[in-house]
Amino acid sequence: MPVNVGIVRRLTRDTVLGGYLIPRGWQVVAPTMLMNHEEAIFPRANEFLPGRFLRGSIYSPRHNFAFLPFSYGPRMCIGRRIAYQEIFCLVVRVMSEFNLEYHGSEEVHLINRLSYGPSRPLTLTFRDRR
Numbered sequence: 001m002p003v004n005v006g007i008v009r010r011l012t013r014d015t016v017l018g019g020y021l022i023p024r025g026w027q028v029v030a031p032t033m034l035m036n037h038e039e040a041i042f043p044r045a046n047e048f049l050p051g052r053f054l055r056g057s058i059y060s061p062r063h064n065f066a067f068l069p070f071s072y073g074p075r076m077c078i079g080r081r082i083a084y085q086e087i088f089c090l091v092v093r094v095m096s097e098f099n100l101e102y103h104g105s106e107e108v109h110l111i112n113r114l115s116y117g118p119s120r121p122l123t124l125t126f127r128d129r130r
C-alpha cells in the first residue's frame with residue numbers, strides 16, 4: 001500500500017503538542033510512516049507480518065491510533081472502502097492464479113517520492129498455478 005509522509009494539518013489556533021507551543025497557521029504532520037516503523041508500537045516493525053492485524057495477535061499495534069493509512073476524523077479518506085476492496089480483490093485474484101517468486105538479492109529500502117515505494121524495481125516471476 002502506498003504510504004503518504006503523514007497526515008498534514010494547518011493549525012487554526014495556537015496549540016500545545018507534546019509540550020511544545022505551535023503557533024496558529026503552522027503546519028504539523030503526524031508521520032504515519034515513522035509510526036509504522038516504531039518498535040515500541042509495532043513489535044518486529046520491519047518485518048512483513050500480516051497476521052499482526054488478526055485479533056489477539058501478539059504483534060498487534062500497541063495503540064488504537066497507531067495504524068492510520070487512511071487518516072481519521074472528518075477528513076479521513078472517503079475512498080478507503082473502495083481501496084480495501086480493490087486491494088483484497090487484486091491480491092486474492094493474483095494469489096489464486098499465480099505463485100510469486102522474488103529473485104532480488106540486493107537490499108531494498110523505502111524511499112519517499114511523495115508517497116513511499118521501493119528504492120529499486122522489484123523483480124518478480126509469476127508462475128501459473130494450473
Ligand code: HEM
Binds near residue numbers: 074078
Ligand atoms: C490505498 C489507497 C488509498 C490511501 C492509502 C488513501 C489515503 C488517504 C489519506 C491519508 C487521505 C488524507 C486524509 C486526511 O487528511 O485526514 C485521503 C483523502 C482522500 N481520499 Fe484517499 N486513499 C486511498 C484511496 C482512495 C480512493 C480509491 C479514493 C476514491 C475513490 C480516495 C479518495 C479520497 C478523497 C476524496 C480524500 C479527501 C477527503 C477529504 O478531504 O475530506 N482515496 N486518502
